[in-house]
Amino acid sequence: MPSCPKTPDNFDAMIVNQTATLRAGTFATLPYQPAIIIFGLVSGAVMAEAGLTLFETLAMTVIVLGGASQLAAVQMLTEQTSVAVIVATCICINLRFGMYSAALAPWFSGMPARTRLFAAYVVHDQSFGVALARFQSREEDWRARMVFFLAAGGITALVWQLTTGIGHALGARIPDALPLDFAMPMIFIAMVVPFLKGRPKWLAAIVASGAALALRDLPLDLGLLAATGLGIAAGYWAEARA
Amino acid sequence: MIDRPAFWIVTIALGAATYAIRLSFLAWSQSRTFSPRVKRLLDFVPVTVLPALIAPVIVFPAGSVDAVDPARILAALVALGVGLWTKNVIAVILSGIGALMLANSVLMPL
Numbered sequence: 001m002p003s004c005p006k007t008p009d010n011f012d013a014m015i016v017n018q019t020a021t022l023r024a025g026t027f028a029t030l031p032y033q034p035a036i037i038i039f040g041l042v043s044g045a046v047m048a049e050a051g052l053t054l055f056e057t058l059a060m061t062v063i064v065l066g067g068a069s070q071l072a073a074v075q076m077l078t079e080q081t082s083v084a085v086i087v088a089t090c091i092c093i094n095l096r097f098g099m100y101s102a103a104l105a106p107w108f109s110g111m112p113a114r115t116r117l118f119a120a121y122v123v124h125d126q127s128f129g130v131a132l133a134r135f136q137s138r139e140e141d142w143r144a145r146m147v148f149f150l151a152a153g154g155i156t157a158l159v160w161q162l163t164t165g166i167g168h169a170l171g172a173r174i175p176d177a178l179p180l181d182f183a184m185p186m187i188f189i190a191m192v193v194p195f196l197k198g199r200p201k202w203l204a205a206i207v208a209s210g211a212a213l214a215l216r217d218l219p220l221d222l223g224l225l226a227a228t229g230l231g232i233a234a235g236y237w238a239e240a241r242a
Numbered sequence: 243m244i245d246r247p248a249f250w251i252v253t254i255a256l257g258a259a260t261y262a263i264r265l266s267f268l269a270w271s272q273s274r275t276f277s278p279r280v281k282r283l284l285d286f287v288p289v290t291v292l293p294a295l296i297a298p299v300i301v302f303p304a305g306s307v308d309a310v311d312p313a314r315i316l317a318a319l320v321a322l323g324v325g326l327w328t329k330n331v332i333a334v335i336l337s338g339i340g341a342l343m344l345a346n347s348v349l350m351p352l
Binding site: 034035059069073074080083086094096097098099100101103104105108109111113116119120121128129132181184185186187188191192194200202204205208210212213224228232236239 | 268289291298326342
């Protein structure tokens with residue numbers, strides 16, 4: 001007979017721990033936030049320039065929650081591209097979230113279905129990078145991982161959504177000087193560093209980068225998926241051979 | 243001018259599809275487990291997706307199709323080196339942007 005789960009004896013200690021984990025998840029993303037803020041402001045300004053209202057901008061940011069795909073969609077909308085092509089192209093841009101979903105899934109073993117519905121919404125580049133690095137470096141149960149992931153993913157999503165709205169309001173007043181478009185690549189470099197351990201990982205990273213450069217002209221952003229596949233194959237092969 | 247119905251169709255369709263993509267394997271793995279081989283393959287996801295995402299952005303700056311920017315490549319390598327050395331996110335970002343500004347000011351007259 002299914003029974004109501006008992007309150008664990010160490011319930012208070014668990015709450016304290018979850019608060020610490022919540023804080024850890026939030027703090028882990030803090031160094032990335034300046035770049036997210038800049039990206040949000042610029043994206044909001046671009047969306048305002050394209051003629052979207054503040055409500056439309058926020059609606060898109062909340063519903064889609066994928067900066068690169070949103071900017072591509074807005075660009076193509078202003079060019080009167082057909083809806084089917086826009087959606088197909090942007091889905092391809094966001095297919096990487098499927099790889100994040102797969103890579104995170106084994107760490108969430110035990111997590112109930114309803115919780116997964118919430119966690120799925122905040123599967124994005126930063127939550128993936130920060131959380132997976134944490135999961136690989138310490139033993140925790142799915143509850144702690146969930147708290148960390150929701151905190152890291154939620155705060156980043158919120159900052160991006162708010163700054164997109166602010167960027168829309170500020171519009172053209174945002175200076176486009178400084179190498180600001182370089183901040184985004186930098187945070188990806190910072191995110192990948194903890195994972196670069198051992199030769200197979202390095203080989204995979206080098207092959208994926210080279211392939212992404214060679215295949216960057218493939219339509220529908222498929223170069224990214226192909227490059228990732230080649231990198232994974234190279235790394236796996238190197239590991240199996242070692 | 244953006245066509246309003248088109249905007250909302252794109253936003254809702256893309257939002258639904260993107261959420262489904264995010265949920266995909268989280269939902270799939272609810273009642274199933276990954277084989278050890280698949281887990282080993284998945285271990286390579288971060289070291290392949292993240293570099294593949296940014297390599298073209300670094301090497302070919304926005305707006306240019308074929309013009310390679312050596313200053314950006316140099317700055318990215320500096321940032322990577324600083325990251326491996328310090329393991330510090332802020333150090334990576336600041337050293338990368340600093341190196342780019344320095345490289346630009348040195349390379350500009352050439």
